[in-house]
Amino acid sequence: MTDRNPIKRLFDLYTSDLSYQEIEKLIKQEANEVYEFFKSDIPKPDPSKNKIIKGFIFARSLFNAFILRLSPARRIFYLIALFFFIISYSEPNSLYLLCSFLILNLLLAFELADKLTAKSELEVARKIQFDLIPDFSTQINNYKVATFYEPAREVGGDYFDIIQKNDKTYVIVGDISGKGMAAALHMVRVQSIIYFLLDSFSDVKEIIINLKKYFSKKLSREFFLTIIIASIENDGKINIVRAGHPPAIYYKHNSKEFIDISPSGIAIGMNDKGLFEKIIETHQITPEVNDIIVFYSDGILESMNIFKNMFGLENLKKVIQNNVEKSPEEIKNAILNSLYLFRGNAIQNDDLTLVIMKRT
Numbered sequence: 001m002t003d004r005n006p007i008k009r010l011f012d013l014y015t016s017d018l019s020y021q022e023i024e025k026l027i028k029q030e031a032n033e034v035y036e037f038f039k040s041d042i043p044k045p046d047p048s049k050n051k052i053i054k055g056f057i058f059a060r061s062l063f064n065a066f067i068l069r070l071s072p073a074r075r076i077f078y079l080i081a082l083f084f085f086i087i088s089y090s091e092p093n094s095l096y097l098l099c100s101f102l103i104l105n106l107l108l109a110f111e112l113a114d115k116l117t118a119k120s121e122l123e124v125a126r127k128i129q130f131d132l133i134p135d136f137s138t139q140i141n142n143y144k145v146a147t148f149y150e151p152a153r154e155v156g157g158d159y160f161d162i163i164q165k166n167d168k169t170y171v172i173v174g175d176i177s178g179k180g181m182a183a184a185l186h187m188v189r190v191q192s193i194i195y196f197l198l199d200s201f202s203d204v205k206e207i208i209i210n211l212k213k214y215f216s217k218k219l220s221r222e223f224f225l226t227i228i229i230a231s232i233e234n235d236g237k238i239n240i241v242r243a244g245h246p247p248a249i250y251y252k253h254n255s256k257e258f259i260d261i262s263p264s265g266i267a268i269g270m271n272d273k274g275l276f277e278k279i280i281e282t283h284q285i286t287p288e289v290n291d292i293i294v295f296y297s298d299g300i301l302e303s304m305n306i307f308k309n310m311f312g313l314e315n316l317k318k319v320i321q322n323n324v325e326k327s328p329e330e331i332k333n334a335i336l337n338s339l340y341l342f343r344g345n346a347i348q349n350d351d352l353t354l355v356i357m358k359r360t
Contacts, residue, residue: 041065074110077103122154122181129155129184132191134162138329139360140169142236143293146328148336148354156351157183158297159190159227166202167234173295173353174227175245177269186223190215204231204241205282212243212268212276224269228295236359238293240283243268243276246298251320253290258317261285261293287359292324292331294357299350303339306346311339328356 042061045054067075081103088096129151138145140162149160157176162169174190176183193214194207201207208229215225226245230238240248244267247260263283266272287293296316303311316335323334332354339352 038062038065038069041068074107078107081107119154125181125184126151126154129188132188133160140164140357141232141234142360143232143357144328144360145358146332146354146356148332148352150348150352151179151184152299152348152351153180155181155184157187158299158351158353159187160295160353160355161191161194162355163195163198165198168202169232170198170204170207171230171232171295171355171357172227173245173297173355174225175297175299175351175353177222177224179351182223186219186225190225190227202231203282204229204239205280208241208243208265208280209277216269219269221269224267226267226298230293230295237284237286240285241265241280243280244270246296246301249292249294249296249317249320250285250287251292251294251324252288253292253324254288256321258321289359290324291359292320292328292356294320295353295355297351297353299348299352300335300339300354302350303343303352304346304349305342305344311342315342328358331358332356 042058042065045058049057067078070078081100084096084100084103088094088100130149133149134147145162147160147162149156149158151158157178157180159172159174159176161172163172164170172194174187176186176190190211193211197207197210197214201210208227211227219225224244226243228240228242228245228248230240230248232238240261240263242248242263243265245265247262250259250261251257252259261283263281265280266276268276285293294316300316301311301313315338319335319338320331323331326334335354335356
């Protein structure tokens with residue numbers, strides 16, 4: 001017999017697609033993200049105050065931060081709803097309570113509409129950004145290749161590319177400071193400048209010097225770019241330059257040793273006082289069969305667990321060393337599995353990028 005209980009039907013309607021994972025995400029991840037959003041508006045606690053006073057000050061500051069984030073009109077209506085809610089207790093009258101309920105739900109509907117509109121636009125931006133990720137075979141020149149990219153938010157500030165031009169293959173990994181839409185827009189600009197430069201230059205040192213020249217012109221002071229560019233010759237030789245980016249990892253199979261490829265260079269956008277062009281240098285390597293080269297963004301090393309411990313370079317090298325006989329795709333999966341296991345329930349705090357190459 002069909003259950004006609006209206007309360008049961010209403011309960012089923014609102015909980016039909018609810019899962020434990022969604023509840024866990026709300027408590028552990030989204031609540032933390034809300035706090036991070038308001039944190040900049042909350043003053044640091046005074047250590048001289050006792051816990052009760054500090055708790056009261058924190059709650060008041062969080063409430064003020066929330067109120068000030070609303071538009072002026074919504075702020076007024078929220079305070080009116082709050083006023084009606086308080087009045088309904090001092091002067092028992094269901095009309096005040098009903099008005100408070102209706103105003104709060106109306107404000108919630110407005111805020112939800114804004115969020116869904118923004119989310120829809122971010123999803124479009126995410127699709128565009130992922131469409132810009134290179135589509136290539138797993139074999140380039142004398143190397144097997146595996147890549148991975150995952151932004152911390154819907155869109156991110158990491159950039160990687162694999163471009164075949166001028167009888168060379170260029171591998172590029174970059175990271176703009178910050179996360180989200182602003183960083184993603186800067187990265188689109190970086191990509192367009194690099195494609196423009198490749199029409200005129202083939203030497204990686206000239207490319208990175210001119211990238212700095214064009215990119216830093218309109219770069220806001222709060223942003224800077226780290227980048228590493230490698231050009232692969234037809235004979236397998238690799239020329240590498242970097243501007244403040246984490247060194248490439250080079251594993252030599254025969255000697256079973258790691259070498260950090262870290263030619264000198266300053267991040268683009270920093271106040272280098274004219275030293276950028278003077279200190280930038282090119283490092284050349286000639287990998288042998290089964291040698292491994294790994295390019296990555298700092299989000300890999302700086303991934304943190306719930307205890308705020310970072311994954312770190314040694315863990316990354318350890319995973320590579322334990323999987324040196326495997327393909328780049330298998331090495332990539334081993335790194336990600338180890339990283340996710342290390343991070344546990346902690347939120348992803350930065351974009352993740354990996355490019356793994358193995359000489360064949």
